[in-house]
Amino acid sequence: AQSVAQPEDQVxxxxxxxxxxxxxxxxxxxxxxxxxxxxxxxxxxxxLKYITGDNLVKGSYGFEAEFNKSQTSFHLKKPSALVSDSxxxxxxxxxxxxxxxxxxxxxxxxxxx
Amino acid sequence: xxxxxxxxxxxxxxxxxxxxLRCDPISGHxxxxxxxxxxxxxxxxxxxxxxxxxxxxxxxxxxxxxxxxTGESVSTLTIQRTQQEDSAxxxxxxxxxxxxxxxxxxxxxxxxxx
Numbered sequence: 184a185q186s187v188a189q190p191e192d193q194v195x196x197x198x199x200x201x202x203x204x205x206x207x208x209x210x211x212x213x214x215x216x217x218x219x220x221x222x223x224x225x226x227x228x229x230x231l232k233y234i235t236g237d238n239l240v241k242g243s244y245g246f247e248a249e250f251n252k253s254q255t256s257f258h259l260k261k262p263s264a265l266v267s268d269s270x271x272x273x274x275x276x277x278x279x280x281x282x283x284x285x286x287x288x289x290x291x292x293x294x295x296x
Numbered sequence: 297x298x299x300x301x302x303x304x305x306x307x308x309x310x311x312x313x314x315x316x317l318r319c320d321p322i323s324g325h326x327x328x329x330x331x332x333x334x335x336x337x338x339x340x341x342x343x344x345x346x347x348x349x350x351x352x353x354x355x356x357x358x359x360x361x362x363x364x365x366t367g368e369s370v371s372t373l374t375i376q377r378t379q380q381e382d383s384a385x386x387x388x389x390x391x392x393x394x395x396x397x398x399x400x401x402x403x404x405x406x407x408x409x410x
Contacts, residue, residue: 187338215397226300226387226401227339234397273338277397282352283329284399286339 185210187276189287196264197295204259204290206274215277216257217284218248222270230272233257244268264294298322300402302388308408309378317373317405321390328371329399330363333385342386345371347393378409 186209196202208214218230231242238250248259259272271291275284301320309315321328330342341355345365356362360378365371375382385406389399 189338217398219401224403226403227389229398229400232397275339282327282344282346283341283355284339285341286331288336288338 185214185276185285187274187285187287189272189274189290191290192288193291193293195293195295198266199263202261202264202268202292202294204272204274204292206257206259206287207255208257208274208276209255210276216248216250217275217277218242218246218257218259219273219275219286220270221273221289227273230259264292266294266296268292269294300388300390300400302386302402302405304405305403306406306408308410310410311380312377314374314376315378315407317375317386317407319371319373319388319390319402321369321371321388322392322400324368324392325390325400326368326393327391327399328365329389329391330371330373331387331389332357333387333404335384339387342373375407378407380409383407383409 188207216233219227221227230246231240233240233250241247246261271289273289274287277284303318326347328345331339333339343363344352360376363373385404387404388402391399
């Protein structure tokens with residue numbers, strides 16, 4: 184069965200500092216991995232995805248994520264956080280054999296001025 | 297262009313009543329998904345439609361939940377005899393044919409069952 188774990192309910196960083204939001208996954212086959220962001224009272228927005236190829240994936244708003252097969256991780260990163268990055272971030276995985284996404288429980292990112 | 301739209305944005309109902317939630321996918325998107333997001337939890341997959349294929353209903357939590365889709369357009373999620381534990385945000389997403397790896401989400405319907 185597919186599963187995703189986001190071990191941190193909340194991450195706090197100061198503006199200008201680097202940020203990392205952690206995600207680990209479990210699938211029986213090759214994974215498709217995704218990060219989505221949810222701003223207050225809005226739907227989920229796609230940030231980036233890993234399908235194959237380079238382990239470092241670049242996405243929207245300056246975010247990037249690194250796929251690490253040996254550690255089964257797909258952590259979201261940004262070199263310099265902005266206050267406007269404060270939101271709820273979801274990691275998701277899809278086994279290539281199936282169409283549905285399995286989401287983590289989400290990590291709330293708080294960026295202080 | 298227009299994104300995925302959902303209606304109503306908020307729905308308050310009494311326990312035992314039936315509710316219908318609507319999703320209008322992005323025009324031309326053949327795949328449509330319903331998810332449920334309970335407070336403080338991740339998204340739970342409910343159901344997936346792809347073109348004329350039989351839907352994947354594996355995520356529907358009980359027989360009180362059902363969904364229909366008219367062709368490759370509007371979908372309706374129906375919850376019969378609502379219970380308080382059905383209170384959640386119901387999210388719809390759609391994908392273009394051949395690109396089901398990326399899903400575009402609507403703003404959701406917040407359902408509150410009193």
